[in-house]
Amino acid sequence: MEDNQYGSKMNKHALRITDLTAGYGEDTAVLQGISLSLEKGQILCIVGESGSGKTSVIRAITGWEDLQVREGSIEVWENEISRLSFKERRKLLGRTIGYIPQNPAGSFNPIRKYEPQIREMLASHDTRYVRSEVEKAFARMGLDSPGSLLGSRPYELSGGMNQRVAIAAVMLLEPSILLCDEPTSALDVMTANLVKDEFIRLNKERGTSILMVTHNLGLANIMADSIAIMKRGRIVESGDTEKVMCNPTDDYTKRLIGDIFSL
Amino acid sequence: MQIYIAAAFVFLLLAAVILAGKIAPNDPYRTNATLIRLAPCREYPFGTDNLGRCVFSRVLFGGRTTIAATFFLVAISFGIGTFIGILCGFYGGIFERIFMRIADIFLSFPQMVVAIAVAGILGGGMAGAMVALGITMWVAFARLARSHTISIRNEPYIMTSILAGKGGIYIMFRHILPNILAPVLTNALTQIGTTMIGLSGLSFLGLGAIPPTAEWGSMISEGRAYIQIAPWTVLFPALATILTITLFNYLGDAVMEYRNV
Amino acid sequence: MKQPGDTKFLITTVFKKIAETVLLLIILSLLVFALMYIAPGDPAEKRLTSQGTAITKEVLEAERARLGLMRPFLVRYGEWLFGIIRGDFGISFKDDMPVAPKLAAGLHKTLILSTASLILSLLVSYPLAIWSAFRKGRVSDHIVRVLSFIGNSMPNFLISVLLMYVLCIHFRLFPVIADGSPTSLILPVLSLSIPMSGRFIRQMRSEFIDQLNEDYVTGMRMRGVKERYVAVNIIRNSLGHILTIVGLQVGTLMGGSVVIETIFRWPGLGKLVMDSINSRDYPVIMGFVIIMGTIYIVLNQLTDVSYHVLDPRV
Numbered sequence: 001m002e003d004n005q006y007g008s009k010m011n012k013h014a015l016r017i018t019d020l021t022a023g024y025g026e027d028t029a030v031l032q033g034i035s036l037s038l039e040k041g042q043i044l045c046i047v048g049e050s051g052s053g054k055t056s057v058i059r060a061i062t063g064w065e066d067l068q069v070r071e072g073s074i075e076v077w078e079n080e081i082s083r084l085s086f087k088e089r090r091k092l093l094g095r096t097i098g099y100i101p102q103n104p105a106g107s108f109n110p111i112r113k114y115e116p117q118i119r120e121m122l123a124s125h126d127t128r129y130v131r132s133e134v135e136k137a138f139a140r141m142g143l144d145s146p147g148s149l150l151g152s153r154p155y156e157l158s159g160g161m162n163q164r165v166a167i168a169a170v171m172l173l174e175p176s177i178l179l180c181d182e183p184t185s186a187l188d189v190m191t192a193n194l195v196k197d198e199f200i201r202l203n204k205e206r207g208t209s210i211l212m213v214t215h216n217l218g219l220a221n222i223m224a225d226s227i228a229i230m231k232r233g234r235i236v237e238s239g240d241t242e243k244v245m246c247n248p249t250d251d252y253t254k255r256l257i258g259d260i261f262s263l
Numbered sequence: 264m265q266i267y268i269a270a271a272f273v274f275l276l277l278a279a280v281i282l283a284g285k286i287a288p289n290d291p292y293r294t295n296a297t298l299i300r301l302a303p304c305r306e307y308p309f310g311t312d313n314l315g316r317c318v319f320s321r322v323l324f325g326g327r328t329t330i331a332a333t334f335f336l337v338a339i340s341f342g343i344g345t346f347i348g349i350l351c352g353f354y355g356g357i358f359e360r361i362f363m364r365i366a367d368i369f370l371s372f373p374q375m376v377v378a379i380a381v382a383g384i385l386g387g388g389m390a391g392a393m394v395a396l397g398i399t400m401w402v403a404f405a406r407l408a409r410s411h412t413i414s415i416r417n418e419p420y421i422m423t424s425i426l427a428g429k430g431g432i433y434i435m436f437r438h439i440l441p442n443i444l445a446p447v448l449t450n451a452l453t454q455i456g457t458t459m460i461g462l463s464g465l466s467f468l469g470l471g472a473i474p475p476t477a478e479w480g481s482m483i484s485e486g487r488a489y490i491q492i493a494p495w496t497v498l499f500p501a502l503a504t505i506l507t508i509t510l511f512n513y514l515g516d517a518v519m520e521y522r523n524v
Numbered sequence: 525m526k527q528p529g530d531t532k533f534l535i536t537t538v539f540k541k542i543a544e545t546v547l548l549l550i551i552l553s554l555l556v557f558a559l560m561y562i563a564p565g566d567p568a569e570k571r572l573t574s575q576g577t578a579i580t581k582e583v584l585e586a587e588r589a590r591l592g593l594m595r596p597f598l599v600r601y602g603e604w605l606f607g608i609i610r611g612d613f614g615i616s617f618k619d620d621m622p623v624a625p626k627l628a629a630g631l632h633k634t635l636i637l638s639t640a641s642l643i644l645s646l647l648v649s650y651p652l653a654i655w656s657a658f659r660k661g662r663v664s665d666h667i668v669r670v671l672s673f674i675g676n677s678m679p680n681f682l683i684s685v686l687l688m689y690v691l692c693i694h695f696r697l698f699p700v701i702a703d704g705s706p707t708s709l710i711l712p713v714l715s716l717s718i719p720m721s722g723r724f725i726r727q728m729r730s731e732f733i734d735q736l737n738e739d740y741v742t743g744m745r746m747r748g749v750k751e752r753y754v755a756v757n758i759i760r761n762s763l764g765h766i767l768t769i770v771g772l773q774v775g776t777l778m779g780g781s782v783v784i785e786t787i788f789r790w791p792g793l794g795k796l797v798m799d800s801i802n803s804r805d806y807p808v809i810m811g812f813v814i815i816m817g818t819i820y821i822v823l824n825q826l827t828d829v830s831y832h833v834l835d836p837r838v
């Protein structure tokens with residue numbers, strides 16, 4: 001059912017944002033006239049400093065309650081979603097849109113075991129709980145002894161472990177579009193590499209379209225098919241990675257690129 | 264916005280009871296055998312009670328008794344309780360154990376039960392009622408302040424301060440107090456309503472204000488016997504009580520909401 | 525780090541709690557006894573006055589000797605305490621009858637009234653609080669909030685007087701004085717339940733909203749987990765706090781029952797103690813505080829233990 005409406009992989013545009021203006025309060029607009037397009041099976045990186053509004057782009061897509069969309073449209077698999085109610089928007093999350101927050105460690109109930117929580121997650125998407133599948137997903141995140149992990153509660157594990165479980169859980173639903181907010185910034189180098197590899201694997205093998213928000217232009221350069229540079233709620237430059245990196249037209253972009261090589 | 268509305272009404276209310284002497288049309292204590300249980304009229308807007316006293320004037324003066332006693336009690340309990348609570352939450356150890364044990368002991372007496380027994384033994388009087396409620400009231404503040412302190416004690420910014428070698432007093436006032444003040448202060452505001460309920464409850468039982476002192480609880484209690492023939496002797500002080508408690512609770516809520524934004 | 529199902533840890537906690545409870549009960553009794561000890565007036569005199577005997581010096585001396593008032597404080601305290609442990613709460617000043625049977629009869633009636641009120645309040649407030657929290661900001665939430673707000677702002681003596689005025693005098697629906705029949709229980713229970721439900725809804729709603737603002741709820745929603753399961757999780761995680769809320773409200777309920785029993789002449793502990801305060805019958809007052817205090821202590825120690833069980837992080 002979900003697939004008919006949003007997941008029909010025939011569509012070319014996984015995600016298309018047109019002239020989006022949104023804000024938290026009455027007067028401020030954190031996003032001004034944002035236009036973006038994520039093609040099927042591609043990786044798009046939004047690069048910007050903190051406060052540039054890049055996280056708000058993700059919040060506008062996931063339907064963060066406090067963020068009000070004023071103008072423009074957000075299309076997911078060519079269906080307009082920005083005017084959907086909270087409840088309808090929820091149906092997209094998980095399966096159609098996967099979301100990995102900046103620090104996913106706290107995204108499971110700390111005092112309940114992982115197993116029933118993952119069961120509940122799968123049941124919400126009418127998916128059968130197959131233990132071996134879950135264990136495979138855990139293993140891909142470098143988690144050994146997945147069996148005992150399922151029987152433990154998040155508060156008993158380290159922050160790094162919980163992050164990996166949370167990311168594995170998102171992957172388990174095999175979302176057709178994956179949104180990630182600084183996915184590697186809170187991780188150690190080892191885990192960051194694992195996550196990166198997993199993203200690339202998903203992208204290559206399953207054709208998952210990925211929208212990644214990061215302050216790290218270097219990372220974007222490695223992973224992205226196309227890049228959008230954000231500053232103060234606006235997109236100052238966007239295009240194919242190669243084009244943006246080699247022929248930047250905007251001064252801010254030039255500075256960012258300069259920063260990578262000066263390091 | 265809500266806060267301003269609530270504050271404005273509270274201000275009006277306070278002005279009314281402070282200026283009771285000027286506003287009241289009659290002497291609240293003058294009895295008049297010929298004007299017993301008079302229905303509300305121009306001279307006696309809320310009628311007269313069983314002793315011919317002006318109910319309107321008594322409601323105004325009664326507000327003074329109730330509100331002043333409540334404010335005094337809440338302020339003292341809040342100050343003592345919050346201070347002890349933060350100390351306990353932050354330092355822990357033997358200090359916390361001693362104080363929390365004392366708090367536990369005070370808390371193990373259900374407040375109104377103690378208040379009734381203590382006030383009963385002290386033989387009534389507003390001061391007795393205040394002591395009776397006060398000996399257990401600070402505990403709630405201390406517990407709340409302590410639990411909030413504990414919940415933020417291991418937050419990164421506190422840890423950073425500790426690691427930076429900042430003193431305990433500095434951290435408690437600079438980091439902990441501002442962070443727990445909102446819930447504790449909001450609790451103090453809501454305690455105004457609760458305290459007023461407690462005090463007027465004791466007076467209603469005859470364990471607070473001593474007749475003929477005008478006090479809402481005791482007025483309702485006195486009027487209860489004549490409620491069939493003179494309902495105004497009960498309804499007006501009842502209305503005043505509900506209005507006042509509602510107003511203070513509303514202010515508390517408004518502040519709480521403002522704090523949450 | 526504590527492990528789940530660490531039974532050894534749990535058993536230690538329980539034993540600590542039991543020791544603590546005993547200690548608290550001893551301190552409670554000591555304070556109650558001390559309170560009566562320093563209370564104005566001399567028991568022998570109070571006793572004679574409350575019985576209406578003319579006081580002469582000889583009578584007073586004889587009474588003092590008979591009551592053993594000349595002996596030291598601790599001896600008298602010990603005697604009194606062991607009496608209570610054996611179920612002997614002393615002799616009434618008023619009629620020289622043992623106090624214990626009166627207290628027992630009163631407690632029975634008070635338990636009926638309080639339990640009925642508590643159950644009714646919980647039945648009303650728990651579902652409303654969850655419902656309201658999930659619909660935060662909507663019309664239904666506002667209605668629940670306004671109602672609970674009004675309930676919370678009404679002293680129970682006021683509610684009972686107003687209910688009595690409207691329902692008994694105007695409409696003659698109920699008897700004014702509670703005679704122990706089920707119908708006569710309705711008004712006292714309503715008077716206790718209305719403000720208590722108001723308080724419960726407010727406290728529980730804010731607890732549920734706190735839970736809904738937790739990171740894990742955002743996490744669940746972002747994974748598209750159904751609200752049904754979100755509810756399961758917040759109910760599970762809030763249990764400890766909810767029990768604490770209920771435990772603390774029992775104290776308010778005890779105070780409220782004194783007022784309500786007096787108004788409706790419900791023959792419970794509350795009415796008994798008010799009568800005893802008026803006649804200065806100290807053994808009854810002491811018994812009342814001891815009984816209520818003990819129930820309250822034990823109940824809250826139990827909620828404390830269950831908090832440890834329910835939230836293993838604590």
